Amino acid sequence: MESKKTSYRSKRPKIIPLKMDANFFFEKAMQSLDRYRYDKALKYFQRAVEYEPRNPINHCNMAGIYSEIGNYERSNEILFQIIDDIDPAMTECHFYMANNYANMEAFEEAEQALLRYLEKDPRGAFLEECEEMIEMLSYELERPIEIPHIKSREVFFEHDKARGFMEEGKFAEAVQLLKEITEKHPQFLAAYNNLALAYFYLDQMDLCMGAIEQVLAVEEGNVHALCNLAIVYKQQGEQEKLQQLLQLLRRTIPFHQEHVFKLAMTLGLLDEHRTAYLHFRRLMHSGEFAEDPCLHHYFAVASFHMNQYDQAKRYWEKARQLDTNSAVPSFYLSHFDMLCEEGKRKANAPVSYQYYLPFEERLREWGQKDSHLPADLIEDAILHSSLTWALQHGDESTKLQMIQIIGMLGGAEAEGMLRDCLKREDETDRVRQAAVYMLQSIGAKEPYLTRMDGKEVYVYATSSSELPEWKTQWQAVIDLATDAMRDRYDQCQKHDMQTLWKEFLGRVHPNVPTIQKPEGWAAALEYLTAQMHSSTITYTELSRRYGVTAPTIRRHVGKIDEICGLKEKMSNVFSPFQEQ
Structure with missing residues (x-):
C-alpha cells in the first residue's frame, strides 16, 4: 500500500x-x-x-x-x-482634467484646469494640444483666453512652420528652425521630438539620439520620445534594447488620443501588429478621426496583418471615398488578390502602414543613392506592378516620382513606359516635360511622339534656342549644380535648372560671358531653381556650399534673370515642347 x-x-x-x-x-x-x-x-x-x-x-x-x-x-x-x-x-493630470471638463461642456472649469497645467508645467509636453484647446475654448466662451506667464503664440507658429518643412521633405530647413526654437524655448519638448525626427531623416543618428535623450531627461515617460527611440533602435539593429523598450510600449495606454495615434503607428512599423491593431481600433471607435483617410488606411493594414481581410477591404474602400486624390487605397483594393494566396497573406506581401504605395517604402529603405534600382526590387512582381499602375493612375506628384524611378530602371522597358506616358492625352504638361527629360537622360532617340489637343506632336528635349556647339565649361556649370542639388531636389527641378541654363546661353549667344569660375553660375542656377519652386534658400548658404562669395552669386542671378525674364513668366516657362 x-x-x-x-x-x-x-x-x-x-x-x-x-x-x-x-x-x-x-x-x-x-x-x-x-x-x-x-x-x-x-x-x-x-x-x-x-x-x-x-x-x-x-x-x-x-x-x-x-x-x-x-x-x-x-x-x-x-x-x-x-x-x-x-x-x-x-502635472499632466491638469491637462487630462481640462479634456474631461471640455467633454462635459464645463468650459469655464476646462479653462481653469488648462491654465493650471500651463502654469505648473513649463516643460510643455502638451503645448501643441493646449493650443488647439485654447482655440476651442475661445470659440465656446466667445472671448479670448488670457494666458499669463507662458510662451507667446509665436513659438507655435514657428513650430508649425518647421513641421511644414518636414512634411515637404525639407529636413535641413526644419533642423535649422527647430534648433532656433529649442534654444529660445528649451522647455518646448515637442520641438525637441521633431528635431530628433528631422535628424533621423537626415541620417544624423548621434544628433537624433541627443535630442531624444534631452526629452527623456526631462520627462522619462514622454510617448513621442519613446516611440522615436524605438525606431532608432530598429534602424541601428539594437535588438536587445528594442525588445526591452517594446515591453514598456506594449503596456502603455496613452490618455491623449494624439499619443494613442503615435504609439499605434510606431508599433505597426515595428511589426507589433496585434497591439497596433487594438490602438487603431480604439481610435476608430473614438469618432475624432472618423473622416481621416490615413487612419482608415492604417486600420486596414493592421486588419490585413491580423488576417481580417474583409475588414481590411472595407476600410480601404472607406479611405478611397474619403481621399479621392490618393492612389494608395485604390492600389491595395485593385491588387488585393496579388497580396493574398488561398485566403492567406502572401509571404512578404508589401502592405505598409505608411500612406504611400509599396515600392516607395522600399525606395526609402534603399536610399536612392545608386544610379540603378536593386535587382530584387525590379524582379518583385507586386512592386513592379505598383510602379506601372501608379504611372497610369496616380496624381501628378506621384507620376513625377514614378518617372524618376523608371529612369533608374533603364533599358528598353523603361523607354517604352515613358513613351506610353507621353501618348496619354490627359497627361499634364509637367508630367510630359518630365517624361521627355527622362527619355533624354536614358539616351532614347529623339524626337518623342506625344498627343496634345487630339493631335500627334513630335517633341524634343533640347532648348528652342539652339547653340552651334556645346562647350565643356558650360557643361561644367550643369555638372556642379546637379551634384550640389543631388539630395535636395527632384529630377524635374534639376531638369528646370538645366533648361534655364540652356535658355540663358541660347539667348546671349554669341556673346556668352566668360566662365572663369563655374561655381558662381551653378550656385545662381540653384538659387533661381529654388525660387521657381517656392523653396527657401539663401545666398549665404549657397556661398558656403559652392565656395564663392554671395555678391558673385547675386550678380549672376541678376544677369540670368535679366536675360530670361523670370519674374514675368515664373509660373509656366521652360516648356520643352515644340511642333515639328
Whole structure:
C-alpha cells in the first residue's frame, strides 16, 4: 500500500503558483480592453491599485477608463487624488482634467484646469494640444483666453512652420528652425521630438539620439520620445534594447488620443501588429478621426496583418471615398488578390502602414543613392506592378516620382513606359516635360511622339534656342549644380535648372560671358531653381556650399534673370515642347 501511495503522489501534476501582483492585474485589464470590456478592465485596474496604491500610473489608467466610458466626473476625482495625495509632480493630470471638463461642456472649469497645467508645467509636453484647446475654448466662451506667464503664440507658429518643412521633405530647413526654437524655448519638448525626427531623416543618428535623450531627461515617460527611440533602435539593429523598450510600449495606454495615434503607428512599423491593431481600433471607435483617410488606411493594414481581410477591404474602400486624390487605397483594393494566396497573406506581401504605395517604402529603405534600382526590387512582381499602375493612375506628384524611378530602371522597358506616358492625352504638361527629360537622360532617340489637343506632336528635349556647339565649361556649370542639388531636389527641378541654363546661353549667344569660375553660375542656377519652386534658400548658404562669395552669386542671378525674364513668366516657362 505504501508503494502505491508513493506512486500515486509521483503522478500528481505539479501546481505552479500564480503570481498575483500589480503586473498580473494590469495584463488582465489590457486583455479586457482588447475586448472592449471596460467594466472588467476597470475592476482589474482597481486590483492593480490595491497592490501598488502609490503608483500614479495605475490610478491614471483608472481615470482613463472612466473618461473612455463617459464618466468624466469620476475620472476627474481620481486625477485630483493623484495631484493632491500621490504625485503632485504629475502635472499632466491638469491637462487630462481640462479634456474631461471640455467633454462635459464645463468650459469655464476646462479653462481653469488648462491654465493650471500651463502654469505648473513649463516643460510643455502638451503645448501643441493646449493650443488647439485654447482655440476651442475661445470659440465656446466667445472671448479670448488670457494666458499669463507662458510662451507667446509665436513659438507655435514657428513650430508649425518647421513641421511644414518636414512634411515637404525639407529636413535641413526644419533642423535649422527647430534648433532656433529649442534654444529660445528649451522647455518646448515637442520641438525637441521633431528635431530628433528631422535628424533621423537626415541620417544624423548621434544628433537624433541627443535630442531624444534631452526629452527623456526631462520627462522619462514622454510617448513621442519613446516611440522615436524605438525606431532608432530598429534602424541601428539594437535588438536587445528594442525588445526591452517594446515591453514598456506594449503596456502603455496613452490618455491623449494624439499619443494613442503615435504609439499605434510606431508599433505597426515595428511589426507589433496585434497591439497596433487594438490602438487603431480604439481610435476608430473614438469618432475624432472618423473622416481621416490615413487612419482608415492604417486600420486596414493592421486588419490585413491580423488576417481580417474583409475588414481590411472595407476600410480601404472607406479611405478611397474619403481621399479621392490618393492612389494608395485604390492600389491595395485593385491588387488585393496579388497580396493574398488561398485566403492567406502572401509571404512578404508589401502592405505598409505608411500612406504611400509599396515600392516607395522600399525606395526609402534603399536610399536612392545608386544610379540603378536593386535587382530584387525590379524582379518583385507586386512592386513592379505598383510602379506601372501608379504611372497610369496616380496624381501628378506621384507620376513625377514614378518617372524618376523608371529612369533608374533603364533599358528598353523603361523607354517604352515613358513613351506610353507621353501618348496619354490627359497627361499634364509637367508630367510630359518630365517624361521627355527622362527619355533624354536614358539616351532614347529623339524626337518623342506625344498627343496634345487630339493631335500627334513630335517633341524634343533640347532648348528652342539652339547653340552651334556645346562647350565643356558650360557643361561644367550643369555638372556642379546637379551634384550640389543631388539630395535636395527632384529630377524635374534639376531638369528646370538645366533648361534655364540652356535658355540663358541660347539667348546671349554669341556673346556668352566668360566662365572663369563655374561655381558662381551653378550656385545662381540653384538659387533661381529654388525660387521657381517656392523653396527657401539663401545666398549665404549657397556661398558656403559652392565656395564663392554671395555678391558673385547675386550678380549672376541678376544677369540670368535679366536675360530670361523670370519674374514675368515664373509660373509656366521652360516648356520643352515644340511642333515639328
